[in-house]
Amino acid sequence: MERKVVFRGKALPLALLAPQLLITIVFFFWPAGQAVWFSFLRQDAFGIRSTFVGLENFTDLFADPLYLETIRNTVVFSTGVTVIALATALLLAVLADRQIRGSGAYRTLLIWPYAIAPAVAAVLWIFLFHPQIGLVGRALNGAGIPWDYKLNGNQAMLMVILASAWKQVSYNFIFFLAGLQSIPKSVLEAAAIDGARPAYRFWTITFPLLSPTTFFLLVVNLVYAFFDTFGVIDALTKGGPAKATETLIYRAYVDGRVNLDIGLSSAQSVVLMLVVIALTAIQFRFIERRVHY
Amino acid sequence: MxxxxxxxxxxxxxxxxxxxxxxxxxxxxxxxxxxxxxxxFLPIWIVLMGSTHDAATIGRGEVPLLPGGHALENYRAALEQGGAGVPVGRMLFNSTVMALAIAVGKIAISIISAYAVVFFRFPFRQLAFWSIFITLMLPVEVRIFPTFKVVSDLGLVNTYAGLIIPIIASATATLLFRQFFLTIPDEFVEAAKMDGAGPVRFFLDVVLPLSRTNMAALFVILFVYGWNQYLWPLLVATSADVETIVIGMVKMIGSEANTDWNIVMATCVLALLPPVAVVVLMQRWFVKGLTETEK
Known part of the structure; x- marks a missing residue:
């Protein structure tokens, strides 16, 4: 899409674009290029000289059983977060969309968790599930169910999934509700007149019509689980116990920050970059197609 | 019907x-x-109530569900002394500066670049637009160490500028403004030209007032984004002067054995209050903006 009537001049538009482009080049393109370049280099033990090693960082990475374990963790984590956050939000949105009394109030009461930082969500969950000072954690231990997410890897994974999903529900809720409200009521009425029961109406009419929203949220939630949940993991488990909750992004951080292995960390950055590019491409391809309908 | x-x-x-x-x-x-x-609400309630009790009560594991009598002293202790040496008052100030600067900065930078792309014709216009667009695929998390190196070479580590400038470019905001600018009728531009108004006048008198709703919506989303930043400040802001409240709060839990849980809870309340207040108070614009921005 283009405007027909425009202003004349070349200096002004370039001046207006300058701040954004300058930041983009200095802090986005240059570092991203560096990450790609470093991923082909290896530094010696003293960090003085680096040599070109081709794809060796990548082959090392994928030969490392710990890295494969990290990939597995990331898949379990992202799937868990996405499924729980989407299903809970859809259920709440469908109920809030019905013409019941106070549906507006429910909307307000369910929207605000959007504002909570992932790390703050994690701290809130500490006070629920900490084995000694948490409400639920203590109750579990008191009931004879041994609960300590700092020792048990599976419990730690469950904790970070739940805390991350909890924070994401309200975002999904907002979109599902907007999606539901844009479905023409006449379609549902027609089905009701034909005698279709509510559950049948939902699965045959509402859910298919909602699929663009669902698909969009699926990608957004995956991106969230991959990248924005760093704070949850750092605040709750620091990737532990025994790397049980170490995701791709956390591992890249640890290798760069703690182990100071720039080559290996850059190779991981490149892997993550490919993941984002793939997810964004899928999303835009899909939106493009929807426009053509 | x-x-x-x-x-x-x-x-x-x-x-x-x-x-x-x-x-x-x-x-x-x-x-x-x-x-x-x-x-x-339950987790928030627990933290809110816990922040009004003394450290011993929470340390014993008696999760209080009713208010206690230590609210004032806990919040004062947090704000003035804090946990790991940094007063929470200072952290709140830093987070406010960061969130406001990011929200206002992103809106300002994006609205002028969208204006340039939509209302002018100049060489490399498409290239400029696509370079901004493509940053969507480069979140700070995937280029974290090279970006840190650039910031450190520029001497911006532990400064507000270092916290803010590297994440102030916004593809999302630019896309939203571009989308909106394309809907402004050509007649407006023609009328302005007829009246002898130049592009700057047109921007200030027509485009800016028309964009108010979009700016309000973006402000909410970007304020929350700025306030909730984690990985970037964790790397770039290591000194007490520029520590943000989200990072500061997590650092307080560091050594668990002698954590003052009541102070952590008070800090937690203070950390979540400002962004929640912004979302609740500006709810109308926020919902509209969010569902329109991201699609």
Whole structure:
């Protein structure tokens, strides 16, 4: 899409674009290029000289059983977060969309968790599930169910999934509700007149019509689980116990920050970059197609 | 036409008419929604109540669900002394500066670049637009160490500039403004030209006032984004002067054995209050903006 009537001049538009482009080049393109370049280099033990090693960082990475374990963790984590956050939000949105009394109030009461930082969500969950000072954690231990997410890897994974999903529900809720409200009521009425029961109406009419929203949220939630949940993991488990909750992004951080292995960390950055590019491409391809309908 | 009106005139089986489903389904809906609301309020309630008790009560594991009598001293201790040496008052100030600068900066930078791309023709216009667009695929998390190196070479580590400038470019905001600018009728531009108004005048007198709703919506989303930053400040802001409250709060838990949980809880309340207040108070613009921005 283009405007027909425009202003004349070349200096002004370039001046207006300058701040954004300058930041983009200095802090986005240059570092991203560096990450790609470093991923082909290896530094010696003293960090003085680096040599070109081709794809060796990548082959090392994928030969490392710990890295494969990290990939597995990331898949379990992202799937868990996405499924729980989407299903809970859809259920709440469908109920809030019905013409019941106070549906507006429910909307307000369910929207605000959007504002909570992932790390703050994690701290809130500490006070629920900490084995000694948490409400639920203590109750579990008191009931004879041994609960300590700092020792048990599976419990730690469950904790970070739940805390991350909890924070994401309200975002999904907002979109599902907007999606539901844009479905023409006449379609549902027609089905009701034909005698279709509510559950049948939902699965045959509402859910298919909602699929663009669902698909969009699926990608957004995956991106969230991959990248924005760093704070949850750092605040709750620091990737532990025994790397049980170490995701791709956390591992890249640890290798760069703690182990100071720039080559290996850059190779991981490149892997993550490919993941984002793939997810964004899928999303835009899909939106493009929807426009053509 | 409402559901009730459509179905009233027809003799329908009771089950099929939505308005005649009876009280039971509504009751179930209310119960589930209330449960959902409770699920979100309970953790906040626990932290809010815990922040009014002394450290010993929480350390013993007696999770208080009712207010105690130590609210004032806990919040004062947090704000003035803090946990790991940095007063929470200072952290709140830093987070406010960061969130406001990011929100206002992103809006300002994006609105002028979108204006340039939409209302002018110049060489490399498409290239400029696509370079901004493509940053969507380069979140700070995937280029973290090289970006840190650039910031450190520029001497910006532990400065507000270092915290803010590297994440102030915004593809999302630019896309939103571009989309909106394309809907401004050509007649407006022609009328302005006829009146002898140049591009700057047109921007200030027509485009800016028309963009108010979009700016308000973006402000909410970007304020929350800026306030909730984690990985970037964790790397770039290591000194007490520029520590943000989200990072500071997590650092307080560092050594668990001697954590003052009541102070952590007070800090937690202070950390979540400003962004929640912004979202609740500006809810109308926020919901509209969010669902329009991201699609």
């Amino acid at each position: 409402s559901t009730t009106e459509t179905t009233r005139g027809l003799a329908l089986p009771a089950e099929a008419a939505p308005h005649r489903q009876g009280p039971r389904p509504d009751w179930v809906a209310h119960a589930v929604l209330l449960l959902g609301v409770l699920l979100f």
